[in-house]
Amino acid sequence: EPEVTQTPSHQVTQMGQEVILRCVPISNHLYFYWYRQILGQKVEFLVSFYNNEISEKSEIFDDQFSVERPDGSNFTLKIRSTKLEDSAMYFCASTGGSGQPQHFGDGTRLSIL
C-alpha cells in the first residue's frame, strides 16, 4: 500500500538554526499538508499546498516557515531561526482530494536545544 514517507525521523538542532523537513507524498495525490503536534497536545494544522501554491495556512505558519515542492515528488517544510517552542512532531499528509481522507507520514520529531 502506498504511503507518505518523511525524513529524518528525528532532528536535533540548536536554537536559531534552520531546519528542512522532507516528505514524499503518495504519488497520485494532489493536496499536501503539514501538521504539528507538541508533546501532550492536539494535532494542529500548519499549511496546505495544492497546484504548486499554498492554499491555506494557520496563524502558526508565520514568516519563519516556508514550504516548497522542489520536484515532482518531494514536499519540504523549512523553519528558519528555530525557537525552543518549535520542538514538536511534524507530520506530513496527502490526499487525492474529492473527500478522500488524508494519509499521514510517520512524522519527524524536531528537538530544539
Next chain:
Amino acid sequence: QKEVEQNSGPLSVPEGAIASLNCTYSDRVSQSFFWYRQYSGKSPELIMSIYSNGDKEDGRFTAQLNKASQYVSLLIRDSQPSDSATYLCAVNKAAGNKLTFGGGTRVLVKP
C-alpha cells in the same frame, strides 16, 4: 467553544467489551468526518471516514454521524488490548481542506 471536542479519558474498557467514543463539532458546514488512531509517539492512522448521516461499519469499528446534532461517534466492538491508543476525531469543511482535530480520547483495554 472548541471547534472539535472529545472527552480526553482515559476510557477504560474490559477486553471483549464495546468502547464508545464521542465527538462534537461546532462548524455546521463541516462535510467530512474521520477517526484516526494514534499510538504513543506515532502518527495518526486512519480508521474510519464518514460523510453522510447514519452508521458506517468496517470490521469491529462503527462510525455514526448526526449532522443535525453535530455529533460523530465511534464504537469499537470486541475491544482488544491492541486497541489501547488515543483516538482522534477530525473534520473538514470541503475536499482538500485542512483537518481540524479534537484533543483525542485515550482508550485503555484491560485484559
